[in-house]
Amino acid sequence: MEVAVKIETCSACGEQIEVVPGYVKWCEHCLDQVQERKREEPPKHWMAKIFDWLGRKQGDQLLKGVLSKQTEKPGLTLKSGMAYIVATLIHMTSILLFATGLYCLIALNETVAAIFAGVILLAISWLARPRVQKLERDETVLTADELPELFSLLDEVSSALGSPKIDGVVINGDYNASIAYYGWKKRVILKIGAPLLIVLDHEERTALFGHEIGHLVNGDLNRSGYIGTALFTIYTWVSVLIPERTTVYDTGLLDYMDEVNPVGLGPLNWISQQVQRVIAFFPKMIFLTLLYLLYQNMQRAEYYADQLAASVAGKEAAISMLKKLEYVETFLYSLRKTVIGNGKVHFLTELKEQFAQLPAKEKLRIQKISELEKSRADDTHPPTAYRLQYIESRNERKPLMKTDSPRMKRVELEMAVYSEKAAEEVVEFYRYYKYS
Numbered sequence: 001m002e003v004a005v006k007i008e009t010c011s012a013c014g015e016q017i018e019v020v021p022g023y024v025k026w027c028e029h030c031l032d033q034v035q036e037r038k039r040e041e042p043p044k045h046w047m048a049k050i051f052d053w054l055g056r057k058q059g060d061q062l063l064k065g066v067l068s069k070q071t072e073k074p075g076l077t078l079k080s081g082m083a084y085i086v087a088t089l090i091h092m093t094s095i096l097l098f099a100t101g102l103y104c105l106i107a108l109n110e111t112v113a114a115i116f117a118g119v120i121l122l123a124i125s126w127l128a129r130p131r132v133q134k135l136e137r138d139e140t141v142l143t144a145d146e147l148p149e150l151f152s153l154l155d156e157v158s159s160a161l162g163s164p165k166i167d168g169v170v171i172n173g174d175y176n177a178s179i180a181y182y183g184w185k186k187r188v189i190l191k192i193g194a195p196l197l198i199v200l201d202h203e204e205r206t207a208l209f210g211h212e213i214g215h216l217v218n219g220d221l222n223r224s225g226y227i228g229t230a231l232f233t234i235y236t237w238v239s240v241l242i243p244e245r246t247t248v249y250d251t252g253l254l255d256y257m258d259e260v261n262p263v264g265l266g267p268l269n270w271i272s273q274q275v276q277r278v279i280a281f282f283p284k285m286i287f288l289t290l291l292y293l294l295y296q297n298m299q300r301a302e303y304y305a306d307q308l309a310a311s312v313a314g315k316e317a318a319i320s321m322l323k324k325l326e327y328v329e330t331f332l333y334s335l336r337k338t339v340i341g342n343g344k345v346h347f348l349t350e351l352k353e354q355f356a357q358l359p360a361k362e363k364l365r366i367q368k369i370s371e372l373e374k375s376r377a378d379d380t381h382p383p384t385a386y387r388l389q390y391i392e393s394r395n396e397r398k399p400l401m402k403t404d405s406p407r408m409k410r411v412e413l414e415m416a417v418y419s420e421k422a423a424e425e426v427v428e429f430y431r432y433y434k435y436s
Helices: 046-067 078-106 112-127 148-161 194-199 202-214 225-241 253-257 267-313 315-325 328-341 347-356 360-372 384-393 405-435
Strands: 006-009 016-019 168-172 177-182 187-193
Touching: 046 267, 046 384, 078 112, 078 225, 078 267, 112 225, 148 168, 148 202, 148 267, 148 405, 168 405, 177 202, 187 194, 187 202, 194 202, 194 315, 194 328, 194 347, 194 405, 202 267, 202 315, 202 405, 225 267, 267 315, 267 384, 315 360, 315 384, 328 347, 328 405, 347 405, 360 384
Parallel strands: 168 187
Antiparallel strands: 006 016, 177 187
């Protein structure tokens, strides 16, 4: 349905602008009001300021570097070698704490102090033990028995890219997708957001699968067993030691880790939090150091995953898929409308309709916001505008896979029940936390 467009004068620059009722009023000439709210505020903490500066400087340099080459699979560098050293220190600390605790209990068990120290050290070593990613209890892993068509498609993508095969799929209500090794058995689990999948066309879905599966072969040290475990372990140390935080969305890791929850903060609580901050300082610095050492590797790996997505489904599909990933506001609007509709609005149907009628000017606004985004050293992904520029610079090649529409429809049909369940869960979750 076409939305009536009005012509008004921009109050900031005086140029004539189009105004689409129901959408943000902004000027495409001077970018006045392009953002409803300021997304990028100056960092407050000194470490955040350093990472912000490093991210802007190295992000631009990295983009220039990957644009000059046709293949960008990360290799071993000085920084990645240092990351292995830091990861080794983290793992050795866990082992040393455990060994010292056992020594106190076994060899020095004649004194109460030694026994007490041994028990404390063992307790600390338990908290500091190596960690791996685990699935949430409410996450259901689906296999080829439940989704034969989808797994056949994923296996084909894996074969085309020379990657390990997917062990399981989790369909959730996120507007995103991810892939990772879970548990000590290193099961490859692909998480797919039903809302994202429903708005992608067949080629874009293939590009999405190509990008995610590409992470298994793109040299991302963050996903490797040795460094990935160390990073997750040290992050757990910081999470345990750091004072209680508010939940901060759409920000980097540093913002989350430096946002103190002021609610109910009495004198004793304040003192307690300051002590925790001092104790947490050293593991936090180790975590940030490791994150910095992995920065270029992770971002190069992201570019390479984008290249693999384009190689599987074609450049146009990879580009349009990345652009749709930026339409989070439309996803949230549809979610709010569904909740307010109180059963009268079907979430996935509403979401598809909102995407279908999204005006060109609103798409341009989202693009402009993306272009204003700067690279951050505590972010695993380069800005979307950088990624689009990278994909567009690649040589056009014939896609490794030809999209089979009947097959994609069969995949969509067999996923329908699980997608509906995931959509219902995210609607209920949003209703509970926003309107309860």
